[in-house]
Each structure stands twice: as structure tokens, then as C-alpha cells.
Amino acid sequence: MTMMVFGSLFCSTRFIPTPFNNPATNILSPRHTCATFIPHKQCKREFPLPAVASVPYQPINLDYLQEEFSGHGVTFEGAGDSCVAKMELKNGSTVTMMLPSGLITSYKALMWHGGKMELLHTAVSEGEDGGPIIQGGVSLNFNFQTDDGQHSWSPTNWVLHKIHGNAKKSIQVELTNRTPDDKIGLQYTVTLENDALNSELxxxxKRSLPLRMTGSILSHLTLSSPEATYAIGLEGSSYYNTPxxxxxxMMSPEDSGQEEGFGETSQNNGSEGSHLNNEEIDNYKQLSEKLSLLYTEAPRNFTVIDRGRRNSVSVGRKGFDEMYLFSPGSSVEIYSKCSYICVGQASILKPIIINPQDVWRGGQYVYNPNLDA
Structure with missing residues (x-):
């Protein structure tokens, strides 16, 4: 029954998953804790993120959210111990987000032909305990460490703080997260505009030591097929092959971690081979090959064109120097559970340093240019 409830809340429920576990000093606040989604399998990673502690979710108070925050074009619906917040504009564009995880599971955008199209790829599957595992969409995957290595924190439990705007122009949902001593504070703002979905951090x-931030904003874009999909504007960019x-x-095709082509250096485990620098020679890059690439020098904006669905999406970033690009390749069935690519705005090779008393800002911007046609 739980799976049926979750399945009805997503536009696409035809896909698959992967995970992340590591022990570390946990300085996460006990005030807002949330049932961790258990991933199916673990893949080797070339550029590891710092260790994080796994924290359970607590049930959401749906009545409080509906009473305090309904309006501005946002509605709430319960889904097990979680909650779905739905943002909807007058032009028909919608976004759904899970609370307290902050996972954006759907972005339906208005198209040139007058209809709406789902731009994100999301998977709902059943975990070993019978509960739902939800992956894909747009997610935050970050870890913070102090320079002395004494503290490690990975924010997973987001608290709804404010909602701004209206259904006619734009809707802005503001989530917050912080350590129990209030020394590290995060604000995550998701904005739905008539032609864009913005995710900003x-x-x-406020600690006396610098913070090292690693991780990514990962976005899974749904496609007709990688064979029909092209990345425009990456010519001259530097990149590394990576697992x-x-x-x-993060979603991955089943057993893809053992297949060739997903990072030529997957067996080097961080050795010299993992730092072989390549330069993109194609400005119209077809994504039909299996690839997992980390771009260290790439434009702040590039465009993804899907000829099969006759649409395009522009993806931009601010504050991040690295960009991750993943494609399962053309061997997947058209319009199948593997018909997607993953784009990440990242700090993997080079951590972002936040000095004491400083504030860092960054984000990802998904622009829908199809209304211009």
C-alpha cells in the first residue's frame, strides 16, 4: 500500500538505484531527524566523499505544514512518514519535493506545443524492509568536514522555513538545516519560475575553523534515449573519466559498476591513472556512449537536446567549479528505466573551502527554453 501511495505521486516510476555509507563523527541535530532510504548496491568511487553518518528520519507533521504553509501555490500530501510538497504555477508548470529529504522528484514544464512534459527521471522501488526507496530527480549530496578532521556532517533532514511568491509569477520554497550548536547553517531555496527550476544553497x-565541503547537486534528466541526446557547448572543456x-x-543501470566504459580508471582506486586529463573536442556531443565524466573546466551553462522528444533543457551552475556528466549509453531500451542522463554541479576533486564567519553561495539552474519557440 505504501508503494502505491508513493508511486501515484511521481510522473515516472519506471527505474532503478545505488548508495552511500560511511562512519564518522555525527554532529547532526537530533531535532529534525528522518527513515533512511536504503540503496540496493554499492559502486566503487574514484574521488571519495568524506565519511558521513546515517541518520533516521522522523515522521512529518502534515497538519502543521498544511496550516502554516499552504497557499502561495503550494499544497502538501502525506506519503508514509514523509510528505510531498507540490508547487504549481498558473501556466501549468509543477514541481514536487519530498520532505524532509529535500529530494525533488518531478518537474513538469510547459512546452511550445501547449502541453506539459516531465523533465526529471525518478525511481520508486521497494526496499528490503518493504518500504519505498526513492532515487533520481534533483538531490543534494554534500559533506562538511572541519580542517582538523574532528567533525563530519552530511545534511539530510530539511526543515521547511518559508514560502514566498505566488502561483502567477514564481514560487520559492526555503528549507533550512543546521548543526546542534548552530555553528554551521544551510539554507536551500527551490524556486519554480514559468520557464525554470532553480536550486540554490x-x-x-560560524565555527573557528575552515570548513571543507565536497559533494554535488545531482539532476537526473529523463530522455527518449541517450542515442538521441546531445550535449551542446562543451567543446574545449577539460574532464576526467571517473566511476x-x-x-x-544516485541512479545507475543494473550492474553498471562492473561494466566497461563507466570510467576508464575505476580499478586505479585514486592512483595516477585517475588524473588523466582529457579535452572535449566535440561541441555537439552525442551521449550514446557509456560515460561517467567529471569536468573541471566547463562553461557555466550548456544545453541538452533530446531529438526523440523534440525538446531541450539548459543547465547552469554558480559557485561550483566542477560538473559531472553520466550517461548509461545507447544500449538501453528507448523510453525505458535507463533513458536518462545525470548532470551534477560538484566539488569532488577540489573541495570548496568556507572560512570562519564566511558565507558561501552556489546553485544549479534548469532552464526550459521550449516556450521561446
Whole structure:
């Protein structure tokens, strides 16, 4: 029954998953804790993120959310111990987000032909305990460590703080997260506009030591097929082949971690081979090959064109120097559970340093240019 409830809340429920586990000093606040989604399998990672502690979720108070935050074009619906927040504009564009995980599971955008199209790829499957495992979409996957290595924190439990805007122009949902001593504070703002979905982070460090931030904003874009999909504007960019990134919400084709082509350096385990620099020579890059690439020098914006669905999406970033690109390749069945690519705005090879008393800002911008046609 639980699986049926979750399945009805997503536009696409035809897909698959991967994970992330590591012990570390946990300084996560006990005030807002949330049932961890258990991933199916673990893939080797070339550029590991710092260790994080696994934290259970607590049930959401749906009545409180409906009473305090309904309006502005946002509605709430219970889903097991979690909650789905739905943002909807007058032009028909919608976004759904899971609370307290902050996972964006759907972005339906208005198209040039007057209809709506799902732009995100999301999987709902059943875990070993019978509960739902939800992966894909747009997720935050970050870890923070102090320079002395004494503390490690991975924010997973987001608290709804404010909602701004209206259904006519734009809707802005603001989530917050912080350590129990209030020394590290995060603000995650998701904005739905008539032609865009923006995911922005603001991180404040009130500790006496610098913070090292690693991780990514991962976005799974649904496609007709990687064979019909092209990345436009990456010519001249520097990149490394890398194994699949690990995340609680990262999707991968079944057994892809053992297949050739997903990072030529997967067996080097961080050795010299993993730092072989390549340069992108194609400005119209077909994504039909199996690939898992980390771009260290790439444009702040590039475009993904899907000829099969006759649409395009522009993806931009701010604050991040690295960009991750994953494709399962053209061997997957058209319009199948593996018809997607993953784009990540990342700090993997080079951690972002947040000095004491400083504030860092960054984000990802998904722009729908199809209304311009």
C-alpha cells in the first residue's frame, strides 16, 4: 500500500538505484531527524566523499505544514512518514519535493506545443524492509568536514522555513538545516519560475575553523534515449573519466559498476591513472556512449537536446567549479528505466573551502527554453 501511495505521486516510476555509507563523527541535530532510504548496491568511487553518518528520519507533521504553509501555490500530501510538497504555477508548470529529504522528484514544464512534459527521471522501488526507496530527480549530496578532521556532517533532514511568491509569477520554497550548536547553517531555496527550476544553497560557517565541503547537486534528466541526446557547448572543456558518483539518490543501470566504459580508471582506486586529463573536442556531443565524466573546466551553462522528444533543457551552475556528466549509453531500451542522463554541479576533486564567519553561495539552474519557440 505504501508503494502505491508513493508511486501515484511521481510522473515516472519506471527505474532503478545505488548508495552511500560511511562512519564518522555525527554532529547532526537530533531535532529534525528522518527513515533512511536504503540503496540496493554499492559502486566503487574514484574521488571519495568524506565519511558521513546515517541518520533516521522522523515522521512529518502534515497538519502543521498544511496550516502554516499552504497557499502561495503550494499544497502538501502525506506519503508514509514523509510528505510531498507540490508547487504549481498558473501556466501549468509543477514541481514536487519530498520532505524532509529535500529530494525533488518531478518537474513538469510547459512546452511550445501547449502541453506539459516531465523533465526529471525518478525511481520508486521497494526496499528490503518493504518500504519505498526513492532515487533520481534533483538531490543534494554534500559533506562538511572541519580542517582538523574532528567533525563530519552530511545534511539530510530539511526543515521547511518559508514560502514566498505566488502561483502567477514564481514560487520559492526555503528549507533550512543546521548543526546542534548552530555553528554551521544551510539554507536551500527551490524556486519554480514559468520557464525554470532553480536550486540554490547558502552555507554559513560560524565555527573557528575552515570548513571543507565536497559533494554535488545531482539532476537526473529523463530522455527518449541517450542515442538521441546531445550535449551542446562543451567543446574545449577539460574532464576526467571517473566511476559513478555515490549517493543515496544516485541512479545507475543494473550492474553498471562492473561494466566497461563507466570510467576508464575505476580499478586505479585514486592512483595516477585517475588524473588523466582529457579535452572535449566535440561541441555537439552525442551521449550514446557509456560515460561517467567529471569536468573541471566547463562553461557555466550548456544545453541538452533530446531529438526523440523534440525538446531541450539548459543547465547552469554558480559557485561550483566542477560538473559531472553520466550517461548509461545507447544500449538501453528507448523510453525505458535507463533513458536518462545525470548532470551534477560538484566539488569532488577540489573541495570548496568556507572560512570562519564566511558565507558561501552556489546553485544549479534548469532552464526550459521550449516556450521561446
Amino acid at each position: 547558502e552555507i554559513s560557517n 559513478l558518483l555515490e549517493s543515496e539518490f
